[in-house]
Amino acid sequence: xxxxxxxxxxxxxxxxxxxxxxxxxxxxxxxxxxxxxxxxxxxxxxxxxxxxxxxxxxxxxxxxxxxxxxxxxxxxxxxxxxxxxxxxxxxxxxxxxxxxxxxxxxxxxxxxxxxxxxxxxxxxxxxxxxxxxxxxxxxxxxxxxxxxxxxxxxxxxxxxxxxxxxxxxxxxxxxxxxxxxxxxxxxxxxxxxxxxxxxxxxxxxxxxxxxxxxxxxxxxxxxxxxxxxxxxxxxxxxxxxxxxxxxxxxxxxxxxxxxxxxxxxxxxxxxxxxxxxxxxxxxxxxxxxxxxxxxxxxxxxxxxxxxxxxxxxxxxxxxxxxxxxxxxxxxxxxxxxxxxxxxxxxxxxxxxxxxxxxxxxxxxxxxxxxxxxxxxxxxxxxxxxxxxxxxxxxxxxxxxxxxxxxxxxxxxxxxxxxxxxxxxxxxxxxxxxxxxxxxxxxxxxxxxxxxxxxxxxxxxxxxxxxxxxxxxxxxxxxxxxxxxxxxxxxxxxxxxxxxxxxxxxxxxxxxxxxxxxxxxxxxxxxxxxxxxxxxxxxxxxxxxxxxxxxxxxxxxxxxxxxxxxxxxxxxx
Numbered sequence: 406x407x408x409x410x411x412x413x414x415x416x417x418x419x420x421x422x423x424x425x426x427x428x429x430x431x432x433x434x435x436x437x438x439x440x441x442x443x444x445x446x447x448x449x450x451x452x453x454x455x456x457x458x459x460x461x462x463x464x465x466x467x468x469x470x471x472x473x474x475x476x477x478x479x480x481x482x483x484x485x486x487x488x489x490x491x492x493x494x495x496x497x498x499x500x501x502x503x504x505x506x507x508x509x510x511x512x513x514x515x516x517x518x519x520x521x522x523x524x525x526x527x528x529x530x531x532x533x534x535x536x537x538x539x540x541x542x543x544x545x546x547x548x549x550x551x552x553x554x555x556x557x558x559x560x561x562x563x564x565x566x567x568x569x570x571x572x573x574x575x576x577x578x579x580x581x582x583x584x585x586x587x588x589x590x591x592x593x594x595x596x597x598x599x600x601x602x603x604x605x606x607x608x609x610x611x612x613x614x615x616x617x618x619x620x621x622x623x624x625x626x627x628x629x630x631x632x633x634x635x636x637x638x639x640x641x642x643x644x645x646x647x648x649x650x651x652x653x654x655x656x657x658x659x660x661x662x663x664x665x666x667x668x669x670x671x672x673x674x675x676x677x678x679x680x681x682x683x684x685x686x687x688x689x690x691x692x693x694x695x696x697x698x699x700x701x702x703x704x705x706x707x708x709x710x711x712x713x714x715x716x717x718x719x720x721x722x723x724x725x726x727x728x729x730x731x732x733x734x735x736x737x738x739x740x741x742x743x744x745x746x747x748x749x750x751x752x753x754x755x756x757x758x759x760x761x762x763x764x765x766x767x768x769x770x771x772x773x774x775x776x777x778x779x780x781x782x783x784x785x786x787x788x789x790x791x792x793x794x795x796x797x798x799x800x801x802x803x804x805x806x807x808x809x810x811x812x813x814x815x816x817x818x819x820x821x822x823x824x825x826x827x828x829x830x831x832x833x834x835x836x837x838x839x840x841x842x843x844x845x846x847x848x849x850x851x852x853x854x855x856x857x858x859x860x861x862x863x864x865x866x867x868x869x870x871x872x873x874x875x876x877x878x879x880x881x882x883x884x885x886x887x888x889x890x891x892x893x894x895x896x897x898x899x900x901x902x903x904x905x906x907x908x909x910x911x912x913x914x915x916x917x918x919x920x921x922x923x924x925x926x927x928x929x930x931x932x933x934x935x936x937x938x939x940x941x942x943x944x945x946x947x948x949x950x951x952x953x954x955x956x957x958x959x960x961x962x963x964x965x966x967x968x969x970x971x972x973x974x975x976x977x
Contacts, residue, residue, distance in 0.1 A: 416551050416576065421500060423451060423545040428537060431463060431920055434500040434547045440465055445924060446933075446946030447575050448550040449502055453541030457508045459534065459550070459558060461944050463920040464501035471495055500547070503917045505943035506534040506558065534558060534942055552578045558942050568612035569959075570898070571934060571947030580936070580947045582609075582896070584618040587940035588840050590895025591866045591876040593848075595883045595911050600900035601931035603629055604952040606879050607646070609898070610844065614650055614794055615960055619840035619875075621794040622785075622819070624812045626803060626846045631656035631796040632668050646796065647671075649957060655788055657781070657797045659811065660771035665798045674781035674797065676772050676814065678717035683707060685814050686763070688859050692806045693762045698755040705751045717774060720767050724757050765806065782815065786822050789841055805850055812851065816843060816861040820874065827872045838873040848878035849885035857887035866893045883910040895939030900949075901928040912937075917944065 420443060426432035432451070436443065447462040509532045534557070550558075555578040560567035567581040594609065596602035607630060613621055623630050631654070632645040647654040658670035683703040689695070706715040722745060726738035737743035737753075746756040766772065785795050797815070799807060819841070826838040845851060845862060857863040865874050867889070878894070880886060884906035892914050899911045908925045912918035915937060921944060925935060934949045950956055 417548060419546045419548050420449075421547045423453075423541050423543060423547065424499065425543075426502070426504075427540060428504065431501040432460060432504055432540065434502055436498045436500060440467075440498040443500060443549070444575060445927065446935075448555065448573055448945060449500070449547050450550050450554050451502070451504075451541045451545050451547050453545035455510055456539075456541070457510050458504055458537070458541050458545075459506040459508070459554070459943060460502040460504045461921075461946070462500050463503050463917075463924060466499045466501065468497050468499055469495055470497075501920070502547070503920045503944070504537045504540065505917075507537050507539070508532060508534045508557075549576060550578070552576070555580060559945070566616065566618065568616055569950065570608065570612070570936065571949045574933065574946060574948050577948075580941075580945055582612075582936070582940045584613060584616050584940075587896050588613070588619040588842055588875055590870055590939050591878070591893055592896040592898070592938075592940065593878045593880070593883065593891075593894045593911075594898045595880060595902065595907070596900030596934075597902050597904070597907070597930075598881050599930060600881075600902075600928075601949065602879065602881065602900055604643075604931070605898065605900060605934060605949055606630075606844070606877075607643075607952050608950055608956065609877070610646060611649070611956075611960060613842060614646065614653060617792070619842045620789040620792055621842050621844060622789060622815075623794075623796040623844040624808070624846060625796050625798045626808050628665055628798045628800060628803075629846075631670075631798050632666050634666065643952070644957065646794075649961065650794070653792075654794045654796060657785060657795055658800050659797075659802050659807070660800075663771075663800045665800050670798065672781060672784055674771065674785065674811070674815075675779070676769075676782075676811070677776045678720065678772070678774050679713045679776065680782070680814060680818075681716040681766075681772075682712065682814075682817070683715075684859060685810060685817075686766070688809055688813055688856060689766070689806060691855070692809065693765065695762060696755065696758065698752060699759055702751055702756050702759050705749050709745070709749055719760060719763070720774065722760060724760055766810065769802075769807070769810075771802070771811075782818055785815065786819060789819070790822075790826075790839060792839060808847070808850065809856075812845070813860050813862070816865070819843070820861050820865060820872075823872045823874050841874045842877050843874065844877040844879065846879050848876075848880040849882050852878065852886045852890050854887045857890055863887065863890055866890045881907075883907050886910065888913065896941065897937045899925060899928075899935050899937070900933070901930045902926065915944075 420438045421434045421436040424433050424435045443462060445462055449460055449462060451458040555573060560581045560583060562569045562579055562581060566583060566585045568584050569579045570582050571580050572578060573580060594602060594606050610621055613619055625631060631647050633648055634643040634645060636643050647656050655671040656665060657672045657674050658665055659674055661673055661675060663670060663673055686703060687700060706719055710718040722742045723740060724742050726741045727735040728738045730736040737747060742757045742760045743753045746753045788795055823838055823841060829835040830837050851860050851862050862876060865876055891910055897911055902908050902925050908922055912921055932948060933946060935946050937944050
């Protein structure tokens with residue numbers, strides 16, 4: 406039986422009435438229709454006086470006026486008519502509704518009161534939904550939201566900047582995210598492994614690109630987003646973003662000879678010794694098993710050789726190597742780590758240990774000792790500045806060490822570039838920077854409690870929205886992300902989560918989180934998501950769009966002028 410078959414109530418018709426509750430606790434609505442016609446996550450409207458109230462069903466509870474009748478079965482003991490009447494009079498179902506918004510409607514149009522109300526409000530703008538400040542009265546009628554209600558609160562796909570992310574579960578009405586608001590603050594996509602998180606991320610990224618809401622940089626650790634792929638669980642083909650946006654999406658590979666799923670990337674990224682800063686090394690503390698003395702050694706290296714040369718000079722040093730001194734004793738050879746350490750008052754063992762552990766970094770094929778004629782970092786930054794989108798695929802370098810090193814270094818450079826552009830815009834009236842969204846897979850690797858303070862990502866999450874840069878963090882374990890970073894997220898899109906700590910992390914800092922906890926644990930994997938926060942006016946449960954051919958046909962109809970062509974017309 407489908408949801409549509411189950412919901413026999415005509416659209417707009419009452420399903421119950423308010424019998425209790427409050428702002429701190431959920432509203433209680435007595436159902437007047439069979440309980441099967443309403444589900445957890447349903448979007449309901451409560452009408453009371455001149456106001457409409459909007460809320461989310463968070464629970465259904467069975468009750469009885471007399472507990473005896475709830476425990477005993479009447480079927481077979483009473484006639485059908487008597488049993489039905491007994492059930493209707495003594496047994497009931499209440500909805501628990503999380504109130505979220507209120508909208509002043511005014512009296513019924515055409516009434517005397519309406520004319521008076523309209524005159525009093527004739528100079529005001531069209532009323533907009535407000536955060537809940539009061540409650541509907543007793544016996545206020547409740548109904549499932551109509552298509553008009555959903556459109557009024559969440560917008561429509563036809564409106565500029567609004568992107569359909571899914572549909573209401575019961576009524577199948579489109580629910581949109583305001584992309585302009587979405588990119589103003591950092592956001593997150595969460596879900597346990599196998600919950601459809603990657604497909605959901607593809608949908609959001611496609612929306613950002615198609616609607617030209619911001620430039621997008623994706624750190625694609627597992628090579629999922631750029632070129633066409635095959636789903637690991639179904640074996641079905643998955644369309645890559647570059648296939649649909651060939652002139653706007655550039656796939657970048659690591660290293661001169663890199664390939665991504667057998668295909669040649671549009672651009673290759675090579676780093677140089679001069680790009681490496683001490684903080685890039687400190688970020689690898691866990692991967693390289695660095696000691697507490699590392700920072701002291703790094704400071705001494707920078708003091709000796711300068712910020713641009715310390716890494717290359719350290720690379721040249723040898724470990725060991727002794728020569729005979731003037732007194733006949735063995736001393737460290739010139740150019741050795743020990744010789745430098747002795748001259749600069751650094752512990753020899755600590756310096757040699759660091760040099761040995763950094764061999765793993767020195768040996769990265771994409772890390773060059775000498776600068777080349779091409780500068781992949783500058784090319785990436787320039788592409789993002791002019792409205793293109795970049796997917797950095799790690800190819801054969803799918804390890805945490807590569808991911809931490811490259812993503813943090815590139816993000817640091819981007820942060821510096823956007824800060825400079827923003828200051829020039831505000832101080833000298835130069836071009837306003839283009840909004841940039843940085844999508845980070847496996848976000849907990851970079852934004853856990855230990856790492857967060859050392860990376861550029863936490864700075865962006867906390868401060869950089871004023872510089873037009875925000876994050877889209879994607880992760881299956883949100884509880885492992887630093888709580889300060891989670892608190893800065895504006896919009897949160899979550900699929901099914903089974904771990905209580907992960908559920909608590911997604912809902913942290915949000916009103917009504919206690920009422921929503923169970924909902925996250927009962928979502929249908931790959932089918933349903935919960936939308937929360939800045940990009941949507943209120944929490945809402947939706948059936949997620951499928952990442953399939955129909956999605957692309959709806960997103961990029963052939964009959965209309967494509968965004969690709971529009972961008973070309975603008976001269977990009």
